[in-house]
Amino acid sequence: MTRLAAGCMTGTSIDSIDAALVRIEGTGLEMRAGFVRGVSRPLGELASRLRKLADQEAMTAGEIATLSREFSLAHVPALKELISGEKVDLIAVHGQTVFHKPPVSWQMLTPAVIAREIGVPVVFDMRAADLAAGGQGAPITPIADWVLYAKEEKHQGDVTIVNLGGFCNISSLPGQDETEDRDLPNAERVALVEARDVCACNQLLDGIARARLGTPFDEDGGHAMRGIFRDAIVDDFRAMLLRQAASGRSLGTGDEMTAMIQRHGGARTEDVLRAACEAVASVVCEFATGNVILAGGGTRNAALLRAFRERNRRVRTSDEVGIPSSFREAACFGVLGALCQDRVPITLPQVTGVTGPAPVAGAWVYP
Numbered sequence: 149m150t151r152l153a154a155g156c157m158t159g160t161s162i163d164s165i166d167a168a169l170v171r172i173e174g175t176g177l178e179m180r181a182g183f184v185r186g187v188s189r190p191l192g193e194l195a196s197r198l199r200k201l202a203d204q205e206a207m208t209a210g211e212i213a214t215l216s217r218e219f220s221l222a223h224v225p226a227l228k229e230l231i232s233g234e235k236v237d238l239i240a241v242h243g244q245t246v247f248h249k250p251p252v253s254w255q256m257l258t259p260a261v262i263a264r265e266i267g268v269p270v271v272f273d274m275r276a277a278d279l280a281a282g283g284q285g286a287p288i289t290p291i292a293d294w295v296l297y298a299k300e301e302k303h304q305g306d307v308t309i310v311n312l313g314g315f316c317n318i319s320s321l322p323g324q325d326e327t328e329d330r331d332l333p334n335a336e337r338v339a340l341v342e343a344r345d346v347c348a349c350n351q352l353l354d355g356i357a358r359a360r361l362g363t364p365f366d367e368d369g370g371h372a373m374r375g376i377f378r379d380a381i382v383d384d385f386r387a388m389l390l391r392q393a394a395s396g397r398s399l400g401t402g403d404e405m406t407a408m409i410q411r412h413g414g415a416r417t418e419d420v421l422r423a424a425c426e427a428v429a430s431v432v433c434e435f436a437t438g439n440v441i442l443a444g445g446g447t448r449n450a451a452l453l454r455a456f457r458e459r460n461r462r463v464r465t466s467d468e469v470g471i472p473s474s475f476r477e478a479a480c481f482g483v484l485g486a487l488c489q490d491r492v493p494i495t496l497p498q499v500t501g502v503t504g505p506a507p508v509a510g511a512w513v514y515p
Contacts, residue, residue: 240485312446375422
């Protein structure tokens, strides 16, 4: 059985809509998935309105409803370009996280407009079942990471997928040498997967860029690359990020970013950006062990990549293993959508803390 699934993701960086097409062979946990292509479109003026809502600024019900519809319609041209006339079996859309404090979480979306415009069933609200069952609803991608990376990547030792998004989360996948000599069913192999949210990443870096440079982000990490390593600033950022990592909670919106961003006002912008990159890499490397594969928008930041590689020689980007870093999350959602269609739970109790067996997830709308 072969399916084409489209996955869409807009992360906590609130910068673009990323859409990925994946080819699914087989069903359930026996499936294999391959990346076909991806499309990314900037959110434009929607970004500032979405960020306003995520920052808990006052908006009327009418403004929120209008924003949800316009944001959802913005997915349509990206999906049409992605699909390019092919027959797609399903679309999985994450929606924009505008609030996340379990058990309350909101991935804003008006999915019916996407289903109608594209003519394909849409699965959405994929965290809700886990939250309702007592879980954190996050991280949500570990099973998809296992399908995309662990099944195809012939590696010795553990591999850790690091998502350098607005917030950093990691999926720790067991190495082939841990499972290849045991005739384990896939359900038991997946039970060996671990994952967690770690700390802020682009949410911090982009916030500093907006506050100090007046730009959405530090393009390619150019300013950070010119920064000087300042131990005191690195240590200060690191302490705050470690507190996030130690909190044991899933990260989303409403975290202590404002206080972080406003610190060290007297220091050079380049030095502050360099320090933030060094602190993020330092904290994440305490949790990301073994062979590390970096993905997400942070891989475009040369200073952040340098900081990781200085701490771990076994760091590669997702591009190097055949899945473009910028489309890893969108590809994961395509896989998660197929699992939802197969009525396979997409979260792991050992990851989200869900009480009892993980529930079948996802709500569907049809054209």
